[in-house]
Amino acid sequence: MKERSRRRFFTYLVRSRRLGRSLGVDLVPFKTCPYDCIYCELGRTTHKSATPEDYTPPKDILREIRESLEEISPPDHITLAGAGEPALHSRIGEVISGIKEMTDIPVALLTSGSLFWMKDVRASVQDADLIIPSLDAGDDPTFQCINRPHKDISFEKMVRGLSALRESYTGTLWLEVFLVEGVNAEEENILKIRTRAERLSPDRIQLNTLDRTAAESFVRAVPEDKMKRIASLLGPRCEVIGG
Ligand code: SF4
Known part of the structure; x- marks a missing residue:
């Protein structure tokens, strides 16, 4: 997860290749995340958690979203993202439904x-x-x-969760795969990711790699031509969005 620029307290305006002009919304304190990804542009995770909590009241977040929308021309998306894991806010559902009552702008997570x-x-x-x-x-x-997850989250548990989401969720699902040279970008890695991705049947698969600083200095970008070869291995729904 990444993407940011000009910001107020919970919200910031950002442009990205995949979501266009987006009003980003931070729901949790800085680097509150179940992961501590080696490639995270925000540095190492300072509060690793797998337990949703009641952070900022949704009414305060929604008030700022409303004020931001009054100040700017309508963005392409309102994006719950930011400096941590948005789903760690136990009332994220109230934030999403509050946005839907406020505007027709699509909500991305x-x-x-x-x-x-x-x-x-x-x-x-x-x-x-x-x-x-x-x-x-x-x-x-x-x-x-690569993800250095919270001790309560195994790979199989995470993947079971994604499968359960795919079964119940009727909106659009894109998978993001962040590739790090020497860690998860060899054919053997990609074929295993492909097997898992096929079971999830996402609407798109988006490949990303390092284009800024990372939490760990050993993290290296995957070269452009290799990104394209990997994209072809992952099939027609796969596109390169970074690098
Ligand atoms: S540690 Fe990973 S999942 Fe958490 S904010 Fe950084 S990149 Fe996103």
């Missing part, structure tokens, strides 16, 4: 995808128009290496 094994979390995001979870690994050793 950028998420690690690591919490959907919890029924309440799945239920709370059903009204989002677009969900973009990450899937950076096809097996547990790679998952541990």
Whole structure:
């Protein structure tokens, strides 16, 4: 998950290749996340959590979204993302339904995808128009290496959660795969990711790689020509969005 620029307290305006002009919304405190991805542009995770909590009251977040929308021309999306995992806000469902009552602008959710094994979390995001979870690994050793998840989240648990989301969610689902040279970008890694992705049947698969600083200095971008070869391995719904 990444994308940001000019900001108020919870909201910021950002442009990205895939979502156009977007009003980003932060729901949780900085680097509150179930993952500590080696490639995270925000640095190492300072509050690793797998337990949703009642952070900022939705009414305060919704008030700022309303004020921001009054100040700017309508964005292409309102995107729940930011400096941590939005689904760790236990009242994310109220935020989404409040936005839907306020405007017809589509709501996108950028998420690690690591919490959907919890029924309440799945239920709370059903009204989002677009969900973009990450899937950076096809097996547990790679998952541990690249995402460094909270101890309560195994690879199989995370993938079971994504499958359960796919079964219940009727909106648009794009998978984001972040590739790191020497970690998850060899054919063996990609074929395992493909197997998992096929079961989820996403509407798109988007490949990303490093184009800025990362949490760990050893993280290297995958070269452009290799990104294209990997995209062809993942099939016609796959596109390169970064690198
Ligand atoms: S999921 Fe990974 S990239 Fe996204 S905020 Fe958490 S640690 Fe950073």
